[in-house]
Amino acid sequence: MQGAFDFAAADLRRWRDALVRAFGPPPTGPRRSPVGQLVKSILSARTRDAVSGAAFDALVARYPDWRRVADAPVGEIAATVAEVTFAEDKAAYVRAALRRVGRERPDFDLDFLRELPLADALAWLERLPGVGRKVAATTLNASTLDRPVAIVDTHDLRVLGRLGFVRPGADARAASEAVTAAMPNWSGEEFLLFHLLLKRLGQVICRWDTPECGRCPLREDCPTGRAVTG
Numbered sequence: 001m002q003g004a005f006d007f008a009a010a011d012l013r014r015w016r017d018a019l020v021r022a023f024g025p026p027p028t029g030p031r032r033s034p035v036g037q038l039v040k041s042i043l044s045a046r047t048r049d050a051v052s053g054a055a056f057d058a059l060v061a062r063y064p065d066w067r068r069v070a071d072a073p074v075g076e077i078a079a080t081v082a083e084v085t086f087a088e089d090k091a092a093y094v095r096a097a098l099r100r101v102g103r104e105r106p107d108f109d110l111d112f113l114r115e116l117p118l119a120d121a122l123a124w125l126e127r128l129p130g131v132g133r134k135v136a137a138t139t140l141n142a143s144t145l146d147r148p149v150a151i152v153d154t155h156d157l158r159v160l161g162r163l164g165f166v167r168p169g170a171d172a173r174a175a176s177e178a179v180t181a182a183m184p185n186w187s188g189e190e191f192l193l194f195h196l197l198l199k200r201l202g203q204v205i206c207r208w209d210t211p212e213c214g215r216c217p218l219r220e221d222c223p224t225g226r227a228v229t230g
């Protein structure tokens with residue numbers, strides 16, 4: 001398992017259960033179409049969910065379909081999603097990705113990704129402008145496709161590193177592959193839940209600057225936390 005130490009599936013299930021006890025089950029919200037989730041995920045980088053969600057809603061309200069977004073000027077798209085970070089760059093990526101999708105799938109229907117082997121589905125998405133592993137995994141997992149693949153964002157990666165689940169320097173791709181491989185029987189919904197729980201932990205307790213290990217539900221399993229709290 002590239003990038004990961006030797007953890008058992010039972011460890012991840014125990015962490016998930018402890019996080020559910022601490023935070024409650026996170027709301028997962030309505031699932032978007034695959035192309036809608038692709039666009040939302042491109043808008044989401046380094047932006048709070050509420051802000052990127054509002055930007056996505058504004059985009060959908062302004063344009064009647066994805067073809068119109070693909071044909072719109074970048075500046076117009078950027079003005080529509082202006083509240084997200086790097087709005088100009090993201091607008092350019094959204095348009096370029098949608099143009100590429102539209103050339104290959106004129107109906108913008110990405111349901112075919114449900115049937116491809118996971119690695120092929122990820123690779124198909126990662127050819128698109130602005131799409132790395134996190135956006136590709138989110139498109140497959142958090143959309144109506146509901147595919148069992150781990151989403152790993154910066155919060156998840158930090159927590160997984162401090163827990164020792166991934167080796168120092170492992171990137172989000174390696175971490176996603178490690179979590180996905182560790183849990184071959186998890187459903188798409190279980191992977192999404194695990195991502196949201198780890199993210200919550202990273203946002204409120206295992207923050208990058210000051211982890212509060214003393215109140216962390218995972219501290220007994222965490223070498224970083226044990227070193228801090230004794």
Ligand code: SF4
Nearest residue numbers: 206213216219222225
């Ligand atoms: S014990 Fe500390 S370092 Fe480990 S996951 Fe919890 S907050 Fe992060």
